[in-house]
Amino acid sequence: MTQHAGRNAFELGYAGVYYHSRYGHSIENWAILEDWAVSERFPIHQPNSLKVAEDDPDLLEALHILGLIVGD
Numbered sequence: 001m002t003q004h005a006g007r008n009a010f011e012l013g014y015a016g017v018y019y020h021s022r023y024g025h026s027i028e029n030w031a032i033l034e035d036w037a038v039s040e041r042f043p044i045h046q047p048n049s050l051k052v053a054e055d056d057p058d059l060l061e062a063l064h065i066l067g068l069i070v071g072d
Contacts, residue, residue: 006031023065 021027
């Protein structure tokens with residue numbers, strides 16, 4: 001069903017979709033739909049140095065919920 005909904009959104013020209021996680025409605029899942037023209041239709045200008053901090057609260061919460069750890 002998720003793939004079908006994603007395909008419909010893509011065919012309608014959407015750049016992506018988001019929906020609530022099964023782990024709680026306070027968590028949003030995002031799906032970015034890409035095609036050859038996405039950068040022309042939805043230009044995104046961000047510096048290449050933009051990174052997520054290792055102590056980012058949202059990252060730490062997601063890791064905790066999923067039972068994951070970050071290692072070297």
